[in-house]
Amino acid sequence: xxxxxxxxxxxxxxxxxxxxxxxxxxxxxxxxxxxxxxxxxxxxxxxxxxxxxxxxxxxxxxxxxxxxxxxxxxxxxxxxxxxxxxxxxxxxxxxxxxxxxxxxxxxxxxxxxxxxxxxxxxxxxxxxxxxxxxxxxxxxxxxxxxxxxxxxxxxxxxxxxxxxxxxxxxxxxxxxxxxxxxxxxxxxxxxxxxxxxxxxxxxxxxxxxxxxxxxxxxxxxxxxxxxxxxxxxxxxxxxxxxxxxxxxxxxxxxxxxxxxxxxxxxxxxxxxxxxxxxxxx
Amino acid sequence: xxxxxxxxxxxxxxxxxxxxxxxxxxxxxxxxxxxxxxxxxxxxxxxxxxxxxxxxxxxxxxxxxxxxxxxxxxxxxxxxxxxxxxxxxxxxxxxxxxxxxxxxxxxxxxxxxxxxxxxxxxxxxxxxxxxxxxxxxxxxxxxxxxxxxxxxxxxxxxxxxxxxxxxxxxxxxxxxxxxxxxxxxxxxxxxxxxxxxxxxxxxxxxxxxxxxxxxxxxxxxxxxxxxxxxxxxxxxxxxxxxxxxxxxxxxxxxxxxxxxxxxxxxxxxxxxxxxxxxxxxxxxxxxxx
Numbered sequence: 001x002x003x004x005x006x007x008x009x010x011x012x013x014x015x016x017x018x019x020x021x022x023x024x025x026x027x028x029x030x031x032x033x034x035x036x037x038x039x040x041x042x043x044x045x046x047x048x049x050x051x052x053x054x055x056x057x058x059x060x061x062x063x064x065x066x067x068x069x070x071x072x073x074x075x076x077x078x079x080x081x082x083x084x085x086x087x088x089x090x091x092x093x094x095x096x097x098x099x100x101x102x103x104x105x106x107x108x109x110x111x112x113x114x115x116x117x118x119x120x121x122x123x124x125x126x127x128x129x130x131x132x133x134x135x136x137x138x139x140x141x142x143x144x145x146x147x148x149x150x151x152x153x154x155x156x157x158x159x160x161x162x163x164x165x166x167x168x169x170x171x172x173x174x175x176x177x178x179x180x181x182x183x184x185x186x187x188x189x190x191x192x193x194x195x196x197x198x199x200x201x202x203x204x205x206x207x208x209x210x211x212x213x214x215x216x217x218x219x220x221x222x223x224x225x226x227x228x229x230x231x232x233x234x235x236x237x238x239x240x241x242x243x244x245x246x247x248x249x250x251x252x253x254x255x256x257x258x259x260x261x262x263x264x265x266x267x268x269x270x271x272x273x274x275x276x277x278x279x280x281x
Numbered sequence: 282x283x284x285x286x287x288x289x290x291x292x293x294x295x296x297x298x299x300x301x302x303x304x305x306x307x308x309x310x311x312x313x314x315x316x317x318x319x320x321x322x323x324x325x326x327x328x329x330x331x332x333x334x335x336x337x338x339x340x341x342x343x344x345x346x347x348x349x350x351x352x353x354x355x356x357x358x359x360x361x362x363x364x365x366x367x368x369x370x371x372x373x374x375x376x377x378x379x380x381x382x383x384x385x386x387x388x389x390x391x392x393x394x395x396x397x398x399x400x401x402x403x404x405x406x407x408x409x410x411x412x413x414x415x416x417x418x419x420x421x422x423x424x425x426x427x428x429x430x431x432x433x434x435x436x437x438x439x440x441x442x443x444x445x446x447x448x449x450x451x452x453x454x455x456x457x458x459x460x461x462x463x464x465x466x467x468x469x470x471x472x473x474x475x476x477x478x479x480x481x482x483x484x485x486x487x488x489x490x491x492x493x494x495x496x497x498x499x500x501x502x503x504x505x506x507x508x509x510x511x512x513x514x515x516x517x518x519x520x521x522x523x524x525x526x527x528x529x530x531x532x533x534x535x536x537x538x539x540x541x542x543x544x545x546x547x548x549x550x551x552x553x554x555x556x557x558x559x560x561x562x563x564x565x566x567x568x569x570x
Contacts, residue, residue, distance in 0.1 A: 258560055269534050
């Protein structure tokens with residue numbers, strides 16, 4: 001079922017009076033995201049992926065084209081708050097989005113603003129913290145947590161609003177390998193067990209390969225999209241646009257180029273090992 | 282080769298004498314040779330940032346000594362400033378530390394404080410800008426008009442302009458996209474090669490470290506857990522994983538094959554190397570040709 005529908009979206013940061021020629025940050029994007037889907041968006045800095053993300057919960061409004069969230073047009077100002085309850089946004093730097101001195105108060109911030117009654121807030125906060133495995137830390141100070149823990153608290157803060165979709169803009173960019181795994185596992189769990197739609201913007205290809213679908217952006221447009229297998233097997237296209245592919249895929253691609261017969265391009269280490277093992281038999 | 286930095290049993294405790302005492306670095310002894318490219322890895326809170334801040338006297342060790350060219354940097358505490366010109370430090374997200382009116386002045390700031398002037402200063406600024414790819418046309422612009430990636434290059438140029446003997450970079454590629462990471466890394470490698478400056482690179486991106494470092498220092502709970510050649514460190518995947526670290530995917534692939542009896546050498550670090558070692562094996566099996 002179609003949850004978000006982006007129709008021929010254009011957006012530019014330039015203001016009308018600026019004599020400079022306009023460069024569109026998003027330059028004609030059409031895309032639909034289904035309910036319960038896990039979509040990864042990759043592309044260079046400046047390719048328009050963050051701008052696109054901010055359109056998904058009416059933080060930015062299209063210059064032309066439409067963004068429809070669960071049947072509502074984001075340009076309809078009477079729907080702005082409904083839309084933001086349905087689509088939560090998590091940003092890159094955990095330190096910029098935690099506001100309270102105690103973890104559980106931070107998570108309660110969203111529902112408090114929505115006027116949710118106290119008993120219900122308590123229930124939602126506990127549940128959200130349990131969902132990201134941070135319940136034990138509910139009385140800790142956020143600034144003393146590790147990066148991965150802080151990001152999970154930020155995700156809990158969004159969950160407490162009970163959104164149907166979470167959009168994350170490079171949530172793991174500042175984390176160490178363990179923190180990255182923690183956040184990624186949390187997102188996969190929320191997606192699979194609760195059916196929450198996830199839109200993950202990332203520079204890490206090992207995260208993108210775990211999504212249902214990968215969207216590659218370049219210069220404000222969609223370069224290609226499809227399952228991780230479909231996208232990352234286009235090694236040449238991605239390399240041409242100087243994007244990364246998982247090392248397993250690159251290895252298989254290069255070996256193929258030297259005449260080794262490999263049926264498909266593997267994305268993960270295990271798969272690659274298996275294929276190479278068989279090729280050597 | 283001669284030793285440029287030597288740490289003698291240095292340690293650091295935050296909040297010493299208070300109830301919040303925390304031992305961040307504990308008894309580190311090691312030597313870094315002139316011209317080496319060292320990778321520093323470790324999970325968040327492993328003490329790597331505290332350790333590198335002791336190298337130029339930003340933090341004074343609570344015990345032990347830091348020797349720069351054989352002399353204790355705290356021998357004359359009033360002269361600690363000189364050490365900071367010789368051990369240049371690029372912090373995390375340095376683009377937030379720009380403050381001057383123009384890019385040129387920002388890059389020149391450290392060099393001016395070091396005492397450079399006139400032509401020597403101009404040359405230092407322009408060379409540093411060239412190393413990090415700051416465009417000539419940007420030098421007279423306000424640093425605040427640049428993009429995040431450009432600002433970061435200006436910040437790094439500012440440290441390079443002081444021509445330090447040792448350059449320490451704390452996660453210089455964090456938040457950059459794959460292409461930006463690639464470009465910045467090759468600029469650092471290029472600078473290292475041309476000037477022969479000793480470089481310490483702190484990073485969470487194992488693929489980057491694998492490509493550039495001669496040796497890797499692995500920090501864990503405030504102690505150096507390993508300090509060995511890059512190949513040797515990444516051959517110990519299991520041990521690294523226990524410390525919350527990873528090895529590059531390509532190394533995982535070749536190491537697993539090796540453990541299963543395939544004749545590949547240990548410590549394969551890049552896709553290029555993997556292709557070289559795997560191709561003859563796949564060819565020999567005769568199924569592919």
